[in-house]
Amino acid sequence: MSPTIRDIAEAAGVSTAAVSYVINDKPGVGEETRRRVLKIMREMNYRPNPQARGLAARRTGMIGLMIPDITDPFYVNIVRGVEAKANELGYTLNLCTTHGDAERERDVAELFASGGVDGVIMMTYKLTPSELKELSEGRAPVVAIDNPEAAGWVPSVLVDNIALGRTATSYLTELGHTRIGFIHGVEGSIASMRRYEGYVQALKSQGAEFSPELVEYGGFTHAGGVEAARVLLSRPQRPTAIFAANDQMALGAMSAAMELGLSVPSDLSIIGVDDIEAAALVVPGLTTLKQPTCEIGACAVGILADLIRSPEGDDEAGASDVGQRVFEARLIVRGSCAPRQ
Amino acid sequence: MSPTIRDIAEAAGVSTAAVSYVINDKPGVGEETRRRVLKIMREMNYRPNPQARGLAARRTGMIGLMIPDITDPFYVNIVRGVEAKANELGYTLNLCTTHGDAERERDVAELFASGGVDGVIMMTYKLTPSELKELSEGRAPVVAIDNPEAAGWVPSVLVDNIALGRTATSYLTELGHTRIGFIHGVEGSIASMRRYEGYVQALKSQGAEFSPELVEYGGFTHAGGVEAARVLLSRPQRPTAIFAANDQMALGAMSAAMELGLSVPSDLSIIGVDDIEAAALVVPGLTTLKQPTCEIGACAVGILADLIRSPEGDDEAGASDVGQRVFEARLIVRGSCAPRQ
DNA sequence: ATTCTAACCTTAACCGGTTAAGTTGTCCTC
DNA sequence: GAGGACAACTTAACCGGTTAAGGTTAGAAT
Known part of the structure; x- marks a missing residue:
């Protein structure tokens, strides 16, 4: 088997404590001894056992990350940000996906709670805020990402989806559009609802038309986007622009438009959200709103690392000051939107 | 703090050993005692500490997974397969990305080697087979995935990229094409080289033309595909079909063709590899070769779990029998290929 | 009545580290 | 030259579990 700290201690003629001090760069060991121990560690190819270390020092060096779906580019990009920052801070990642399943979310939360990780970053939608809070205690x-409901309960980093909705919609109204369709994701999606809220706000403030006839659900999928757009475009007075709550649906809307003989952007402007890879590849390129996913991930890790270092709760200020960081989405202009003719 | 096994033992009036037996469903505990202990565990919201457990029982319940890039759909789909199967077998995933960086690969290997995980699944391209082997000892x-060089050294699961190249190319020759271009990924990519090899084999066996003029590099990116296709299509005798070593480049080739006023598939047939999401979304749909990524991932976990259960090495049969499982890619026919006119 | 067996449970040594407290030796100081 | 301060180690008690080996007890077999 691989050598233990005792083997090293013996070989170096010192106590295990001394070796431990060397490993952790702590004072109390002479220069000469330190060098000797290091040399022997190298020679014997010694690697401290992380479990034993963790047990004794009460840390695992791991951050748990819970996401619904590793296929979704939005989450993947957040994972990238998380990974980079976690790595920088010396943490390794424990990734679990839940597929939006409530039971699985609870299982994973349980797993993380049992102490396998030093901290947890959650993108969860089924767990209630109080469950989250309990877990965090x-x-x-x-730290929660992209979960407005959890904000206030646990430290959170969010994107302002209402502002996102306003930005997208205003961009279209400023191009002269007044009949703008909206394609929701799945029913009950908070992100979708907030984007819709921003859409309504912008319509009102710009004096554009608002009608339930302009709103459909597309389930966040390409096929759903096709369906929804077909419905919207076959209405008596069809919209001249469509704002879809994500890019997959926006691309679906684009297909539907082509299928109906409408040209994008001259007959129909389309805007999406997420800036997925395909958005840049289609012709015309899809204008979209990009959330700063990498920064979001990195930011969450930063907050978490602080919490790990200095556990909360010991302040009298009350729970009202749980951190919260809000990011804004950025408009990426490509070719899919044009002034209304 | 959360209760320990000693707290439970005390509360139940038994020894910690008894509690441990209950936790692990081992015999030697009476029905009544077992019930009492379970009840108390529930009441006190007890969760065994995974680190302590791991230390004592010499397992971590974790599988390390090393991939170059979490953005690449090929890897992501493998991760999905790995995650699902790992989860099924009670393992959790420790994900690390290397970005194809040799030093990072070594660091991660080191991390895994130090014992933080029970087994490792590697998609690595910079580590030498002997380094891999050493690690595995x-x-x-x-278990290595998609690394033909490592096969023979460590248990491996692979896709037959030569056959893949043959399949793609034969599909085109059977449609009557004789001048078929090939777009490589990055230089030195083994996958790309093998696909190329299959391409050459198919050309030869079908008596089709082979010329260095028909081969370009596209670096596995969309932009690179555009570039490469431009070059190929501007040659005196342009190819009537192009086989790109991945879908991003194939889509790039499609853009380049449109840009040059060529229509796909009537003027130019295009085939890619990977079946990325966008392949189904473009018009015409991209014909491509899909690797059974989920099965590959699941298969790797299966092999690994066996190895964890019964460590190798104790057989006299020699190292020559390290397992190896080869998968075949499947042709997905969409609209981007047509008979030569 | 004694021995054997089996079921049930406890003791205590580990797993491989960390770390507070204690020991030893050296040098400095007054 | 006694006392104190400091550097360099060591001792040993943990961290929170697992598990081999041993101890009781009750009931069955002899």
């Missing part, structure tokens, strides 16, 4: 602190 | 067994 256990062994590992929690 | 340490604390954690290793």
